[in-house]
Amino acid sequence: MTKITLTIGGSDTWGGGGIQTDLKTFENLQTFGLTVLTCLAVAENDNFVIRPLPPSLIQEQLQTIEASFQLDGVKIGLLASIEIVDLVIDFCQRNQGKFPIILDPVLAFKETEQQLQQDYLKKIKELARLVDLVTPNLKEMERLVAGPPIANRSDMKYRTQQLVSELQTPVILKGGNKIVNDRAVDYYTDNKITHYFIGPVSYKPTIHGAGCCFSAAICAYLAHGLSLIESIEKSQHFVYEAIEHGLPVYDAGNVWHGNIERNDT
Numbered sequence: 001m002t003k004i005t006l007t008i009g010g011s012d013t014w015g016g017g018g019i020q021t022d023l024k025t026f027e028n029l030q031t032f033g034l035t036v037l038t039c040l041a042v043a044e045n046d047n048f049v050i051r052p053l054p055p056s057l058i059q060e061q062l063q064t065i066e067a068s069f070q071l072d073g074v075k076i077g078l079l080a081s082i083e084i085v086d087l088v089i090d091f092c093q094r095n096q097g098k099f100p101i102i103l104d105p106v107l108a109f110k111e112t113e114q115q116l117q118q119d120y121l122k123k124i125k126e127l128a129r130l131v132d133l134v135t136p137n138l139k140e141m142e143r144l145v146a147g148p149p150i151a152n153r154s155d156m157k158y159r160t161q162q163l164v165s166e167l168q169t170p171v172i173l174k175g176g177n178k179i180v181n182d183r184a185v186d187y188y189t190d191n192k193i194t195h196y197f198i199g200p201v202s203y204k205p206t207i208h209g210a211g212c213c214f215s216a217a218i219c220a221y222l223a224h225g226l227s228l229i230e231s232i233e234k235s236q237h238f239v240y241e242a243i244e245h246g247l248p249v250y251d252a253g254n255v256w257h258g259n260i261e262r263n264d265t
Contacts, residue, residue, distance in 0.1 A: 003223040004069050005031040007216060008062075008088060009077025009106070010039040010050065016208035016254030017041075022075055022216040024256075029220035029238075034069065036061040039080035052080040055087055062091050071099045073223035075216050076131070078106040085123040092130040100222040101131040104215035107140050117143075128167045133228065135215045136163075137174045153179060153196065156187040164191045172218075172232055174211060177201040184240070188232060195229060199236045206246020209255045214239045 005026045012018035019035045026033030039052045065071070074095075079085045092101060105124050107117075121143065128134050138150050145162045148155075153175075160173045170190035179185045186197040217238045221231035242255040 003031040003072040003220075004034065005073045005075070005216075005219055005223050006034045006036065006065060006069075006071055007075045007077065007219075008036040008038060008079075008091075009075070009104075009212075010041055010080060011037055012041050012209070013043075014041075014208070014254075015249070017212045018077060018209075021209035021212040021255060022077070025213050025216035025238075025242075026220055029217060029224075031072070031220045031223050034065060034071075036065060038084050039078060041078075050078070050080055052084060055081075055083045058084055058087055062087065066091075066094070071095075073099050073219040074101045075219040076101065076103045076127070077212060077215070079124075082120055082123050085120070085127055089123070089127050089130065092127065096130055100133075100219065102133050102135060102215050102219045102222070103128055103131040104135045104211060105140050105144065106211075107143050125167060128169050131169060132222075133218065134163070134167065134169055134171045135174060135211070135218070136171070137176070137211055138178060141173055150175075150179075153185065153187070156185070157189070157194070160187050160189050161191060164189055170228065172197075174214065176210075184236065186232070186236060188229070193229070197232055197236050200240055202240055202243040204243050204246055206243055206248055206255060210239050210243060213242050213255050 007019050007022035010018045012020050023033040038058055039050050042049055079088060136144055141159050145159050150156055150159055156173050156175055160171050164171050172186055172188045175185040177184055184199045184201050188195045214235050217235035218231045221234050245256045247254050247256045
């Protein structure tokens with residue numbers, strides 16, 4: 001039976017991240033991908049700008065999905081406003097335990113919006129308590145758990161354990177090669193099981209969308225019935241291969257998923 005996965009997130013007009021990458025990942029890992037669009041990322045006067053969709057339209061999308069499909073997994077990405085987070089919180093409360101839910105806590109703020117940042121972070125943490133896994137990168141973790149820059153594996157472990165203790169939700173911290181130059185290092189804990197995932201590093205420049213790819217791949221593998229640890233391990237390898245086969249379609253370069261692991265689910 002075909003597995004059905006849903007991505008709730010933003011549209012990357014450049015085609016390399018957000019729901020575009022999620023759908024490519026879902027398809028490559030043999031799940032049928034659905035979307036609930038929350039916002040659009042566009043360029044305005046050479047600046048990166050996020051345009052949220054009206055909450056009523058997001059609610060209609062969620063209701064349409066719930067009325068039409070039996071889901072096998074959900075990945076949540078950029079939500080863009082507190083009102084949108086509230087809608088997704090309601091969705092997760094209605095569906096908690098029915099299928100795995102992965103939260104990639106994309107935090108895109110302007111420096112001047114300090115109070116909005118804090119209010120938004122509180123809402124994201126409220127949402128994070130309802131999901132099965134949270135997948136922050138280093139910068140996102142430094143905002144979720146305030147402190148100095150994360151510089152080594154001990155910092156990764158300490159900050160992740162702090163967040164898990166607060167949320168009571170498993171967390172995989174994406175370190176990439178910023179912790180160990182020649183290896184990709186991610187750290188997982190649920191405060192019972194802890195595990196470092198260490199893999200090869202690709203030095204190709206085609207890294208746009210890598211974080212979205214990782215969380216979407218975990219969602220897809222879980223939808224196929226793999227364990228969380230195995231899903232994370234396979235997803236780290238999948239992202240490496242996606243970067244290695246990336247397409248330099250514009251300056252940043254996109255991860256690419258064409259026929260990477262068709263038979264590996």
